[in-house]
Amino acid sequence: MKRFVLAAVAAVVMSTAAYADTIKVGVVGPFSGPFALQGKNFKAGIDAYMAINGNKVGDNTVEVIYRDLPAADPAQSKALAQELVVKEKVQYLAGFYFTPDAMAVTPILKQANTPLVIMNAATSAIVTKSPLVVRTSFTTWQTSTPIAKVAHDAGVSKVISVVSDYGPGVDAENAFKAAFEKEGGQVVEAIRMPLSTNDFSPIMQRIKDSGAQGVFAFLPSGPTTLGFVKAYNENGLKAAGIKFFAPGDLTQESDLPALGDAALGIQTTFHYAVSHDSPENKAFVEAAAKAIGSKAELSFPAVGAYDGMNVIYKMIEATGGKQDAAKAVEAVKGLTWVSPRGPVSIDPESRHITQNIYLREVTKADDGTYYNKEVQTFEKQGDPGLAAAK
């Protein structure tokens, strides 16, 4: 009898241990330094998801552990991921703002038995590096392709492309060129500017001299964007009727107050606008604004993080809290849900998110603030970048 009681107690203790674990999720992102705002957005998206959906999946409690990686640094990224796996025993890795950081982590996933949910890094090839990678953000190819159709529909046939000279810039240049030539247009010149450019007047002069009817531009969001858009206005390109086309990185919401009137009327294509009109987005913006402190600082990485958490919750549900990376990833292939950005799904083949891309125009609201107004929807866009790489 005594033995039976002991066994029963032991069984109860062990079963609770198995079914009420704390599941740790390690998030790596830029939480300090020049890109701290993007890291803050990761955290806001994650906090918003956990505020709305609770921190429990079944009986398991989800705990998020953050690691700071201020700038792109692949070696440090790998070290942080290893530390999270070995010391903190995380079951899931997530976050990653820059492509090289995400790339550096892919080789350890199999041995660590952890899926990697990418919440931002936007180069197409990352998902091919390991079958355990799932991405809930976007790729530069995905957001830059529809704008070519927009340009063509606007009656523009000659475009000059101007991009910052680094990975995503080159991606954007190629994506636009491929899509625009398919529409029958012509890219008359392709300029790559150094990342550190701060005076854009000479570039604007070159755009003018090229005789193009429109300019396709890609720059990383932040100070350079401000200078570029201002130079576009002040050097008379806008007045001369040269049209401006770009993916939405250039008009991210947190930069709009600084851009102000200079940005009015600029059309960009992107996967998410804070102004998106849906009940899901309303709830998301409210929760995320609360988490970040001010709605004005909210930007696209937050929604990538929010949906990333959704995918991780589904993975935990499917595996019952046990560490099984392959099963977890298998469970979310083809997963469909309504995100704050609209209807989305995980493509079973590429494990990248299929989503609507919106054409937006910078508009002034009645209260004097600026926002990206969605004017056209390109439904269910996959990632054309992977196909192009083959």
Add this chain to the structure above:
Amino acid sequence: MQTVFSIAVDALAYGMVLFVISIGLSVTMGLMRVVNLAHGAFAMIGGYIASYAGRDLGLGYGVAVIAAVVGTVIIAIPVERFLYRRIYGAPELTQVLMTIGITFCIIGIANYVFGPTLKTIPLPSGLQGSADLGFRTIPVHRLFAILCGLAVAGGLWYAIERTSFGVKLRASVDNAAMAAALGVRTEIIYALSFAVAVGLAAFGGVVGAELLPVEPYYALRYMVTFLVVVSVGGAGSIPGALIACLVLGGIDTTGRYLMPEFGEFFFYLAVIAIICIFPRGLAGRTK
């Protein structure tokens, strides 16, 4: 031909903005012999104050500029009294470590107080828009920056070369002990010139904000550019800094127009060439 004129105008405008922002550093490094890596941080403080005054308080541009200069100087006075005074005459490495530390502190504080987003300084309607030069248009605020640069250059040259303050300053720099023995209160002279340098930094930060937008990492992002201007021009020389800015602005602008894919190759190639030929800068004084 039109292209040449057009590049020349851009080069002049860019060079003058560089000059307004960098000249304060030339004063601290050349006249006070302090390698002040926190120069950009003071320019950034000026930008933040002007942005706060103009955007949040709704004050006019002129008031915002004055508030920025005065406010930054007021912030800088205790910094000079308690921190900088310890490193006058210290080895350069000590100065670099101290001032880079100050820079990081200011970045942290700015990030905490104002947040990580970009800040703009609202321009009055007179400075917005573009002016037509006949063969091309140029933003009006660039013209304003050119005028500011000329005014600063003229004013500083006069103050240092022609006034009694300038005489005392040059005396204190060349031989502090002898100047003090002759009755020059070197501490006050140093404090005053530090205030002038910081005021110029703030002024440059505000006037140049259209080109170099104000954000927490401003202080580090443009530091190399400031240092290059000072070392090419020759520390402490106003004509030297002016020539350096125009030459570097010209090379950078031309390179960016003709061969943008080379990046800043030509800019730094020119810097290397000039430093090889003039190790003390274009107008550097021998020690």
